[in-house]
Amino acid sequence: MTFTQKLNQAWHSQNSLLMVGLDPDMDKLPHPIRSSHDALWQFCKGIVDATAPYVCGFKPQVAYFASLGAEDILKQTCEYIRTEYPNLVLMLDAKRGDIGSTAEHYAREAFDRYQADAVTINPYMGMDSAQPYLDRKDKGVIVLCRTSNPGGSDLQALQVNGRALYLHVATLVATQWNQNGQCGLVVGATFPDELRQVRACVGADMPLLVPGIGAQGGDIQATCDAGCNPMGTGMMINSSRAILYASRDEDWQHKAAQAARQTRDAINSSRAK
């Protein structure tokens, strides 16, 4: 099954556009598990189990694991998601970008080592840097387009031939890079006007990874109005900290589940309007 087929099925079977980002920060782990020898694994497994009923997928962020030398826990978490929740999308957030020969190894990392369904990449180095990912015909390649952070405007909003650079990226990906129909774009929920423009530019079928609700303050209604396709889908709306750290006490799993359910419900009532 391809990435987009799996995503479409997950949207419908889970009735959810919510993606939970797995960004485990040792300083913020719940107190009851913090001093445990396998705290990181307990946290990742606990969050996955608590929130799985409410999501279309999970997005582990490589840096949070790599900075701890905990790639083994990332691998274990990916395996756990794949085996226990095989209908949910597994997106590796890596934001890689390098020359083709090196990118080939990043592609192996994402798709062979972690067996992700999709990976985030940076388009700055152009098509040959994306080719090793695009060659994996069934895998999702999610390209940074209009990122959620304030500094995203520094380059992405520059006018190039009368059009913002991020729209050039959107057009390039939708026309030239999307040969296998498995590409998507990252567009921040913090910029709903730009999200609307990107959706108009790429059409209804391209999935958008939309981080920026929750801790970054993006508005769910504005996000759905701007980014949903006519079927009321089309987005993986990511939230990490607001769900992961909803509580640091005994009830951390319960509070994470509650935050995920409330976010899913808010998205569903916004996309239904």
Ligand SMILES: O=C(O)c1cc(=O)[nH]c(=O)n1[C@@H]1O[C@H](COP(=O)(O)O)[C@@H](O)[C@H]1O
């Ligand atoms: O590619 C991403 O996932 C991403 C792109 C972007 O423009 N902004 C952004 O915040 N992200 C990621 O999405 C997550 C957002 O986390 P919260 O702000 O805690 O919900 C982090 O893992 C970021 O690395």
